[in-house]
Amino acid sequence: MNTLQPSKIRLAKRHFAAAFGVLLATTMSGSALAAATDGPLVTTDWLEKNLGDPKVKVIEVSVNPGVYERGHIPGSVNFSWHTDLNDTVRRDIVGKEQFQALLSKAGVEKDSTVVLYGDTNNWFAAWGAWVFDIYGVDNVKLLDGGRKKWEAENRALSSKPAEVKPSNYTVSKVNAGLRARLTDVVAVADGKSDAKLVDIRSPDEYQGKIFAPQGIQELSIRAGHIPGAANVPWGKAVNEADGTFKSVAELKALYASVGIDGSKPVITYCRIGERSSHTWFALSKLLGYQVKNYDGSWTEYGNAVGVPVNNPAGTVWAAK
Numbered sequence: 001m002n003t004l005q006p007s008k009i010r011l012a013k014r015h016f017a018a019a020f021g022v023l024l025a026t027t028m029s030g031s032a033l034a035a036a037t038d039g040p041l042v043t044t045d046w047l048e049k050n051l052g053d054p055k056v057k058v059i060e061v062s063v064n065p066g067v068y069e070r071g072h073i074p075g076s077v078n079f080s081w082h083t084d085l086n087d088t089v090r091r092d093i094v095g096k097e098q099f100q101a102l103l104s105k106a107g108v109e110k111d112s113t114v115v116l117y118g119d120t121n122n123w124f125a126a127w128g129a130w131v132f133d134i135y136g137v138d139n140v141k142l143l144d145g146g147r148k149k150w151e152a153e154n155r156a157l158s159s160k161p162a163e164v165k166p167s168n169y170t171v172s173k174v175n176a177g178l179r180a181r182l183t184d185v186v187a188v189a190d191g192k193s194d195a196k197l198v199d200i201r202s203p204d205e206y207q208g209k210i211f212a213p214q215g216i217q218e219l220s221i222r223a224g225h226i227p228g229a230a231n232v233p234w235g236k237a238v239n240e241a242d243g244t245f246k247s248v249a250e251l252k253a254l255y256a257s258v259g260i261d262g263s264k265p266v267i268t269y270c271r272i273g274e275r276s277s278h279t280w281f282a283l284s285k286l287l288g289y290q291v292k293n294y295d296g297s298w299t300e301y302g303n304a305v306g307v308p309v310n311n312p313a314g315t316v317w318a319a320k
Contacts, residue, residue: 040285041144041245042115044153051075057112061085061128062119062147063274071157073117073150077106077164081124081274085131093131093295096171103137103169110138110169117143117150121235121243126277129285130293136173142281148243178280180267180294182304188267189227189308195265197229198255200279201298205271206231208313211302218272220302221318224311226269230258234275237282251282262289269294269301 042050050056051074058076060068068078079085084102085094094102108114114137118125122142132140143150151157187193204210208224225231236254238245245251252261260266266289268276273295284291294301301307 040141040281042141043144044150044155047073047115047143048155053113055109055112056115057106057108058115058117059106059128060118060147061116061125063124064119067119067147069159071159074156074158074160075162076117077162079106079128081127085128093134096135096174099131099135100169100171104167105164107164107167108137108169109167112139114140115143116140117146119147121148121238121278122146123234123274123278126281127274129281130178130277134175134178135171136175137171145242145244152242178292180269180292180296182296182300182307184292185226185267185269185294185301186307188229191228195267195292196260197226198258198260198266198268198276198279198283199225199229199231200234200268200270200276201225201231202233203231205298208311208315211315211317212271216271218299220299222302222309222311223313223315223317224302224309225298226301227308227310229269229310230260232258232260232279234270234278237279245282245286248286251287255283255287260289262287266291267294268292269297271298273297 047056047058051058058073059079060072060076061079061081062068063081068076072078079102082088086092087094087098114132116122116125116128116132118128122145125142125146129140129142184193184195185197188195188197199206202213205212205223206225206229211221211223212219232255237251246254255261260283266283268279268283268291270276273293276293276295276297280291280293283289302309
């Protein structure tokens with residue numbers, strides 16, 4: 001029988017403590033989550049090292065015109081939020097057949113790891129992640145920090161179109177449960193649902209002081225918010241310096257401060273559904289809560305007839 005010397009026992013204890021510390025940090029830190037390829041985020045380091053892997057499909061979803069064309073992550077393909085991920089006639093997300101064709105053109109296979117990234121803090125990339133989730137695409141991740149962090153770190157950009165071998169992708173399941181409709185949020189406003197609403201717009205929009213930020217085209221004729229909604233602006237979920245998500249512990253504390261702890265289903269909304277996708281991602285993918293995104297958002301709700309509105313500022317549209 002071997003007996004460990006006291007010095008070896010102390011060394012073993014230190015190794016155990018170090019390993020436990022790594023495990024704890026992995027559990028508690030958003031950044032550590034990002035380091036794992038089986039998590040919902042990838043780091044810029046990880047992506048740069050895996051750009052040559054044919055199983056890694058990188059897709060940019062930005063909103064500003066010409067951003068992709070001026071310079072994109074090498075090998076990435078471009079999905080237009082306006083024309084690829086949304087129906088161009090109906091106010092709706094892209095249809096199943098069009099989505100299959102889109103993924104096939106981009107060479108996405110069932111065993112691909114899809115990494116989405118974009119401008120404006122990944123707002124529209126998060127929208128893409130939500131659409132991918134509705135259509136049951138596995139292994140979809142966000143680049144933590146998106147273009148903002150990639151460019152700040154002076155990593156390579158390319159202006160060459162990606163060379164893609166098309167695939168034949170088929171959607172095998174559709175999860176409509178990730179999407180809230182007007183009736184779902186009205187039920188919350190009327191006290192007929194115990195879901196928690198998260199309004200991620202600015203405090204001035206939430207309070208009804210303004211209808212929308214200056215220069216925004218998507219408007220409603222009522223100001224304020226859906227009764228019962230908590231206001232947690234999307235930006236509180238990220239680190240201002242580089243746009244990465246805050247740690248799991250920080251996110252839990254942030255949402256728990258307004259009564260959202262995962263014990264009840266959550267519905268996120270904003271003005272058109274893209275920033276709320278970012279919060280949907282944080283709550284569902286990083287915290288594991290049951291969350292729907294209401295993509296009708298305030299442009300639908302604030303224009304709907306006969307729905308209750310909470311308007312603390314009392315601003316009236318077109319009032320003299």
